[in-house]
Amino acid sequence: MAMRTKIARSLLGTALFSTKTQRFASGSGTRYGSEVHAGSLGSFWSSFSTSAAAAAEPEEARLGTTSSGVETGLFGMLKEYEDYRRALYGGLTHKALLVDAAGTLVAPSQPMAQIYRQIGEKYGVKYSEAEILNRYRWAYEQPWGRSRLRYVNDARPFWEFIVSSSTGCSDSQYVEELYHYYMTEMAWHLCDPDAEKVFQALRKAGVKVAVVSNFDTRLRPVLRALNCDHWFDAVVVSAEVEAEKPNPTIFLKACDLLGVNPEDAVHVGDDRRNDICGARDAGCDAWLWGSDVQSLKEVAQRIGVQA
Template identity: 70%
Template sequence: MALRISKAATLLFSGRNPQCSRTGALLSRWISSASSSAVLADDESREIYGLGSVLKEYEDYRRSLYGEITHKALLVDAVGTLLVPAQPTAQIYKNIGEKYGVEYSEAEILTRYRRAYQKPWGGSHLRYVNDARPFWQYIVTASTGCSDSQYFEELYSYFTTEKAWRLCDPDAEKVFKAIKEAGVKVAIVSNFDTRLRPLLHALRCEDWFDALAVSAEVEAEKPNPTIFLKACELLGVNPEDAVHVGDDRRNDVWGARDAGCDAWLWGSEVTSFKEVAQRIGVKV
């Protein structure tokens, strides 16, 4: 059955009606869930299920209020949206770990990594405190069975280097430049430790952004609305004037909308930064 939602409903689920924000957030989650399913991953499927018309109606609604540029700020997730590991994490853990006696296969390391990462960490909800060394040491040991401090330091340092990462979108630099030239401010919003700033410097992309809201510095991790609100504060915009793009429905989309921002799911609702720019109203 196709989805059909009026402009009034769009106003409701966009979170811009403060009296209905809770209901709006629930509707937002429902729409995000629908749009992120595999069957809606392309434009043709979106039209079949009626989602394409919903998205266009929402974009038209925003343009009727704000003009061609629909948002004053763009918030971007780091890992999984802006950049990803150049090689699978389990492969790196194994390759570097072999000289330290790591014998687990990549599949075993990945399974153990996921299990360790999902467990509660300490007495706090924060995994990334300052450089997050205690957390990552726990993850590495749990994933590989190796507690050698030299092994950990080699791994930890490796993931701060340019060779450890690649950009998800090769056109990112050109697009972010166009977005900023159009007057839209741009910030990173990331659950990461204090290595993020030197990492962005190593990747030569730190100048693409006007601000960084890093969980280790803000002391709040997505989906906590605090980190999104901090990003908006750093950019000098109201939450309702910002849109966040990220690859995690819970952390990125739901978290941003709970903060009052608009949000699009990377890999489903948008698949390139050029598409992000076009939806904002910026020509690239």
């Protein structure tokens, strides 16, 4: 059964990925603050799209289909696949939902550069918000020691580097004020106002729920500050498990904590590389926030839960 599920998901995921590649080709990003940090996947998606289109063209010509016809067929396959999973799991497509934190569950209430500048004024920061943002992006792209792990424990050394590089100010009091600000309810808000109702409905229906996030150890205080930490069966933080998305380890750890197999879980996140590719490499299903699904209510409905 697990093998049939894996093969079906792989075939369907590949087909859907090909049809969506062109709309993704503007580039990839990981959300830091409220900005999109430009990645290096644009050329990859562009070349993948071209190759996929070239491979698909003879088949479309032979069948006399149009691109809209192909997409209609793929969404028919999606419905058939989800119906198949509901038959397996008693009306549900998945036994567990994994959800990304920043950019999916929560978002910064103000742009990062604005906060860095406002708090930094009393410490002598003179850079404009545009300058801070550009310097921040540069700093985030720099190699971090000999490890790919940026968020280790409380990640203070990393954030000290980011703040001083972004603003030109290395005052320890400034760094600490910024660091603590991003641990409070003032800094964050829930992306979906229906989140509590949806997560309650999912758990009532027997779906286990976990947060899976590239974050330092402040994530738990952030969730407590927003009074939403009790919504989840598990919170899996990269700084604690020493594995950052897209490393499959973090997704496998979440499944282990929830007591489900990876093929029984679906992950929802806003980053194509970290969330979608990482989750699929771990053997989970994955839906892109803002594209595959637009709200948590839609997530629940696709799983088979009315919220």
